[in-house]
Amino acid sequence: MSLDNSPAAAAQAPVSERIYAALRQEIMRCEIAPGTTLDAAAIARRYDVSKTPVRDAMQKLAADGLIAILPRSGYRVAPITFQAVHEILDLRAAIGPHAARQAARYATPADIAELRAIVREYAAPLDVGAMQQVARRFHVAIARCSRNKRVIALSENLFDELERLLRFAIDFSVKAGEHSDEHTALVDAIEAGDGERAAAIETAHIRHAREFLIERLMTLGYLSESEIRLGSPKRSMLA
Numbered sequence: 001m002s003l004d005n006s007p008a009a010a011a012q013a014p015v016s017e018r019i020y021a022a023l024r025q026e027i028m029r030c031e032i033a034p035g036t037t038l039d040a041a042a043i044a045r046r047y048d049v050s051k052t053p054v055r056d057a058m059q060k061l062a063a064d065g066l067i068a069i070l071p072r073s074g075y076r077v078a079p080i081t082f083q084a085v086h087e088i089l090d091l092r093a094a095i096g097p098h099a100a101r102q103a104a105r106y107a108t109p110a111d112i113a114e115l116r117a118i119v120r121e122y123a124a125p126l127d128v129g130a131m132q133q134v135a136r137r138f139h140v141a142i143a144r145c146s147r148n149k150r151v152i153a154l155s156e157n158l159f160d161e162l163e164r165l166l167r168f169a170i171d172f173s174v175k176a177g178e179h180s181d182e183h184t185a186l187v188d189a190i191e192a193g194d195g196e197r198a199a200a201i202e203t204a205h206i207r208h209a210r211e212f213l214i215e216r217l218m219t220l221g222y223l224s225e226s227e228i229r230l231g232s233p234k235r236s237m238l239a
Ligand SMILES: [Zn+2]
Pocket: 135, 139, 179, 183, 205
């Protein structure tokens, strides 16, 4: 890329940023389905821009792991694979109970009040996106109670990655009540300073979420057999 001072060049960076942000949101919300193929020309037409800022935006999305770059300016939105679901939930199962145990040790009355305020938000009718944000804030707030910055950062990352998976999986009309009960029990244990009980509740909570998520993804056909094979070491047996 040349160091061009023309107005057109100056405008280019914001355009690619705008396309990046718009596509990222659509991919995260699954408004563009996992596995969809896209091409630079079509995106450029849609946003009424040249292909250059589109390619820049797609490079950033590829760096985020949200798309794969195909030959001839083609792109594929990252599929939801069994491997990715497993890895995210496995890490959450390791970190969540630890955060809950530490929260029982360090949470202040102000922290408990904040957690209870978040749980109360489940009583309101929420759409899918709002419900996800409540769940994220609740679990990140518990991580914050652990007073461990790395645990907080990891929890935030995991919820970013879960966002795309959860779009498909949660039947909120069914789950909201149960979800809220588990959260209340968890806050009760943290308030009582009972780290082992808090960790046990969080372990069960994450196991329920995992079973539900995988079942839903399979029922809806998003975890296809071909995607499982793609991430499986068995592929090497064919070589
Ligand atoms: Zn939860």
